[in-house]
Amino acid sequence: MDKTSSVSIHEGKPIRCKAALCRKAGEALVIEEIQVDPPQAYEVRIKILCTSLCHTDVAFWKLEWGPLARFPRILGHEAVGVVESIGELVDGFKQGDVVLPVFHPHCEECRDCKSPKSNWCSRFCDDFVSNTRRYGMASRFKDFSGEDIYHFFFVSSFSEYTVVDIAHLVNISPEIPVDKAALLSCCVSTGVGAAWKVANVEEGSTVAIFGLGAVGLAVAEGARLRGAAKIIGVDLNPDKFEIGKRFGITDFVNPALSGEKKISQVIKEMTEGGVDYSFECIGLTSSMEEAFNSTRTGSGKTVILGKEKQMLPISLGSHDLLRGRTICGTLFGGLKPKLDIPILVDSYLKKELNLNGFITHELSFEEINKAFDLLVKGETIRCVLWMDK
DSSP states (O other): OOOTOOOOOOSSOOOOEEEEBBOSSOOOOOEEEEEEEOTTEEEEEEEEEEOOOHHHHHHHHHSSSSOOSSSSBOOOOEEEEEEEETTTTSSSOOTEEEEEEEESSOOOSSSSHHHHSSOOOOOTOOOOOOTTTTTOOOOOOEETOOBBBBBBBTTTBBEEEEEEEEEEEEEEOOOOOOOHHHHHHTTHHHHHIEEEEIIIOOOOEEEEEOOHHHHHHHHHHHHHHTTTTTEEEEESOOOOHHHHHHOOOOOEEEEGGGGTTTTTHHHHHHHOOOOOOEEOOOOHHHHHHHHHHTOTTTTOEEEEEOOOTTTTOOOOOOHHHHTEEEEEEEEEEEOOHHHHHHHHHHHHHTOOOOOTSSSEEEEEEEEGHHHHHHHHHTSEEEEEETTTO
């Protein structure tokens, strides 16, 4: 069957399908048969073609307490699918469309969505708690006993079918391979966007990237596309340098081999005073501070992409800020999903954007726990899970 075809015999009716349920923090996911309800107004039900595993999925899989620790839950937010059916009041999507579900909302109607200043959606962005975007805790998933299953980031792609609000859905060209397309729903868009939209890296500039996971490598790719002259990768894993070369990394710093020197000092010596742009892709206060300190006095800019797990504050010298350095954070790389993801797809189809090298493993959906194990051990960059493999 053509992967872009759609079956609509269940339109308006529940669908029974397989999903990987997280029933308890840190425990192996369980493949179970669930019920996926039909979409309501402003919602679309999609058939997931493939999904990949992100460190954010692992973080929430381990989460044992707090308002976001909810079980049973269907994780997953980096995927590509096909529209199976649409709810009322849905414009711009039809059965058979190839779509990306995206965790970051883009309502296109609020003041911030209409502004070029940022990608924040003031209508929806502040709600990370609900199951469904417009219906609060109402769930579209039920387990074998009829109990509700919690959603995750308004996507829940670890299921053969899921229901997504149109604010979280992007139409894409069916010409792009679906496994490559899935990367654009989180990691690649976040990294490339940070270099493109947030930092606005210019030709001939110098860049330092702290953490060479999927997002860090995507930052490198974005900096390469923008014409950066020197791209320094900072990581404890020496294997990442060879991988990073594919995405434009020119120099590598291993913190374990820098002796008593701070990484910021090493980078300043390499660049005669500091880099023009630094990116923190780990989520540690110490590396955020070092990323800031590695930038050039007067004009250096630091972009924070990593989420500090304990929500700890960072310490910056006020004198350094007064001397012209800046620091900012970003979510989803500053991209407005419905506008900017199609640009990235077009860039890939024109052979400009390099998406080769991110996917290091491909498994069947039933092997999802192996994918978790690979990511936890640091043995994969991105593992794609195929629903029909």
